[in-house]
Amino acid sequence: MNRSDAIKSIAAQASQGELTFPTNLDAALKIQRTLDDPDCHIETAAKLVLTEPLLAARTVAIANSVAYNRSGDQITNVRTAVMRLGFRTMQSLAASLVVRQFSSKITDPALRAKAAKLWEHTAHVAALAHVIARRVTHLDPETAMFAAIVHEVGGFYLLSRAEQFPGLLDSDPDDWVDNGEADIGRAVLQKLAVPDAVMSAVESLWYGFLALPPETLGDTLLLANDLAPVASPLHQRAGATSKESASTIDYAVGEGTMQSILEESADEVKSLTSALLA
Template sequence: MDRLHAFKTIAAQARCGELAFPASVEASIRLQRALADPDCHVDLATRLIQADPLLAARTVAIANSVAYNRSGTPISGVRPAVQRLGVRTLQTLVAAVIVRQLGSTLEDPVLRAKTAQLWEHTAHVASLAQVIARRVTNVDPDTALFAGVVHEVGAFYMLSRAADFPGVMEGEPEDWIEHGEAIISAGVFRELMVPEPVVTAVAAMWHGLRALPPETLGDTLLLADDLAPIPSPMHVRPGATTAQAARTIDFAVGDGTLQAILDESRDEVESLYSVLML
């Protein structure tokens, strides 16, 4: 089966909701659905998080990060961490687990390297998006963090299926972008119950032009993507800023500048990035 046929086959499956996830991902998706239930309260969320030791550790770690621990008061238990973060941030952490699990069963070293680079890129985008949302665009920072985590989830899914279609990820990514990305991403978004505003923002990220100064969630993602020091191995946006040019991006924000905000927020970005990389 050639690459184009493989992309179209997986895209057709995604369009019909026939997605194939590893068993570990299925369990995390069930957790995500439970957290998305409006009736999910702190006690239930705490029990769900405690059932997964790795997720419990990440929950406490992000609650103690500079971005979420403004008072400097450390937390050592899952319940107070859940109370500090709220269910929406927990959904972001679960989404991060799901995304990383998609590549956890890969044996091919080339695919594993692509997955590792894609996650590094994702963690940078998500961390930068949270700070840009809070300090620059004034969109909801938790939504921006979540959007950054899931913005390339379709690519992670494609990599997870690559072992079933030998050679599919060889060569340039243009065929993937043209014939698979949008449909496969939409299918995974539906499975993960990604809110429509996030889906719309990711679509704007891939196809829109970033406004300066940025205003929307899509603009937030575009700027974070441009500023991320690790590029995506799966997608190059038309008109994307080069890594060298990204270092020169600056504009006025209130009485300050973007560069001043990034300098002031470096510890927050690095703290979030470190938690996501756990």
């Protein structure tokens, strides 16, 4: 089966709600749903986080990152980390666990390498989106980070199905929206109950063009994606600015400039990226 036929087959299944998720995804989704509950208690959240070692380690790491630890006081336990981060950030971290679970059952070394590179790209975009939202577009940074974490979920889903569909990833990676991949990504996002505003922002990566200066959540994602030092191994956004030119774009932002903000936030971005990759 060639790539086009494979994509059409998966897209047809997705359009009917027939999505094949890893069995270990259930636990991650349970954590996400619990954190979404406004009545969830801090003790309940901490205990749930502790059931997933990867999430527990990442929670403590994020809480100790420059972005969330302005005082420099190091945290050594999950409960205190959850209190520092708050449930909004924890929802993003739970989403990161959900996204990474898609690649947990991949056995092919080449596909595993692609999945690892895709998560590295995602982590960079998430850290940049957090800073850009807070310092440039003045949007909720937690929403921006969440949108960035899920922006490649369709790609992770395709990687999780690639061993069942030989040839799925054989052709040019630049035609992401041409043969149904966007439909697959949209179906996965809907299955994961991603809010409409975040869905629209992610769709901007498939069809949109970056406005300068950036203003919307979609612009925030587009700019973070273009500035990320690690590109997606699956596709390039249509019309994307090259990394070299994106990194040299400068314009006034309040009393500073885009470049000055990126320079001032370099440690924050590095710390947050490292914590997400931990």
